[in-house]
Amino acid sequence: AQSVAQPEDQVNVAEGNPLTVKCTYSVSGNPYLFWYVQYPNRGLQFLLKYITGDNLVKGSYGFEAEFNKSQTSFHLKKPSALVSDSALYFCAVRVITGANNLFFGTGTRLTVIP
Amino acid sequence: DSGVTQTPKHLITATGQRVTLRCSPRSGDLSVYWYQQSLDQGLQFLIQYYNGEERAKGNILERFSAQQFPDLHSELNLSSLELGDSALYFCASSVTRDPGSGNTIYFGEGSWLTVV
Numbered sequence: 574a575q576s577v578a579q580p581e582d583q584v585n586v587a588e589g590n591p592l593t594v595k596c597t598y599s600v601s602g603n604p605y606l607f608w609y610v611q612y613p614n615r616g617l618q619f620l621l622k623y624i625t626g627d628n629l630v631k632g633s634y635g636f637e638a639e640f641n642k643s644q645t646s647f648h649l650k651k652p653s654a655l656v657s658d659s660a661l662y663f664c665a666v667r668v669i670t671g672a673n674n675l676f677f678g679t680g681t682r683l684t685v686i687p
Numbered sequence: 688d689s690g691v692t693q694t695p696k697h698l699i700t701a702t703g704q705r706v707t708l709r710c711s712p713r714s715g716d717l718s719v720y721w722y723q724q725s726l727d728q729g730l731q732f733l734i735q736y737y738n739g740e741e742r743a744k745g746n747i748l749e750r751f752s753a754q755q756f757p758d759l760h761s762e763l764n765l766s767s768l769e770l771g772d773s774a775l776y777f778c779a780s781s782v783t784r785d786p787g788s789g790n791t792i793y794f795g796e797g798s799w800l801t802v803v
Contacts, residue, residue, distance in 0.1 A: 605789055616689065616777060616796035624789035663730065673785050674720060674743055675792060677730040 575600045577666050579678035586654045587686050594649040594681045596664030606647040607665040607675060608638055617663065623647060634658070654685045690714065691795035693778050699801045705766040708798045712759055712780030718742065719761040720781075720792060721753055725774040736761055737784040768802045775799050 576599045586592045598604055608620040621632025623640040631637045638649045647664060661682050665675040690713035700706055712719050721733040723746075732745035736755035747753075750768075755761045765772060779794040 607791075609794070616691075617779075617794035618689070619791055619793060622789065622791060673718060673781065673783070673790075673792075674732040674735055674745060676732070679729050 575604075575666055575668055575676045577664050577676055577678035579662075579664055579681045581681050582679070583682050583684070585684045585686060588656055589653050592651050592654040592658070592683065592685070594662050594664075594683060596647045596649065596678060598645050598647060598664070598666045600666055600668050602668045605667040606638075606640060607667070608632065608636070608647075608649050609663045609665060609677075611661040611663065611680075613660075620649070620662075654683075656685045656687050659683055659685045689793040689795060691778055691780050691793055693776075693795040693798050695798055696796065697799045697801075699803060700768060702768055702770060702802055704768050704802075705764065706768065706800065708763040708765070708776055708778070708800075710761045710763070710778030710780075710795060712761070712778075713793055716780035716782050716793075717759065718781045718784055718792075719755050719759070720779040721747075721761070721763050722777040722779065722794075723774045724777060724797070725771075730777075733763070742784055765800070770802050773800055773802045 578597045606623040609617040628640045661680050663680050664678040692711040694709045717738045720735045723731045733747040735743040739755050753763045775797045777797045779792045781790045781792045783790045
């Protein structure tokens with residue numbers, strides 16, 4: 574069985590400060606991990622993914638995420654938050670040998686305070 | 688813009704009715720997925736089609752059905768609608784059928800369904 578946990582429903586951070594949105598996963602095989610962002614009244618936009626190789630992956634809009642196999646985590650980070658980063662963030666997992674669909678976490682609402 | 692197009696963007700209908708949501712995948716993508724996003728259940732995978740054939744099924748109700756046509760567009764049919772079916776329905780697409788290549792799934796902007 575596959576599952577994703579986003580332990581924080583809400584994260585608030587001041588503009589210019591670093592941000593972290595947490596994600597842990599549970600799979601019965603090697604995972605592919607993804608981050609998506611949903612702005613108000615918009616669809617899900619792909620941010621970044623971990624497939625293999627370097628544990629630190631870089632994505633759109635200055636975001637990056639670090640894959641940590643021992644802690645089964647894939648936290649999303651950004652060195653300096655912008656007000657425009659305020660949105661709903663979803664972590665998702667897919668197993669290499671499984672079906673191609675994504676299993677999503679419950680989402681974390683990020684609010685960047687000016 | 689992901690390249691995945693969904694229509695209609697908004698739909699209001701009465702209980703017991705039937706609606707059809709339409710999706711055009713990104714150019715070159717053969718896989719189409721449908722997801723439901725609701726407040727109480729989050730993002731749920733419904734069904735996947737690959738090149739016209741059903742590939743995987745998730746939490747799709749028997750009242751719901753989907754198909755993918757030869758031109759690769761897809762339709763999600765929702766019938767005998769209930770209040771609890773009110774949700775945002777996403778279509779997504781990817782190039783391949785299976786996850787082995789690490790392909791990315793791209794989402795459309797969704798169709799808001801309100802059942803009254």
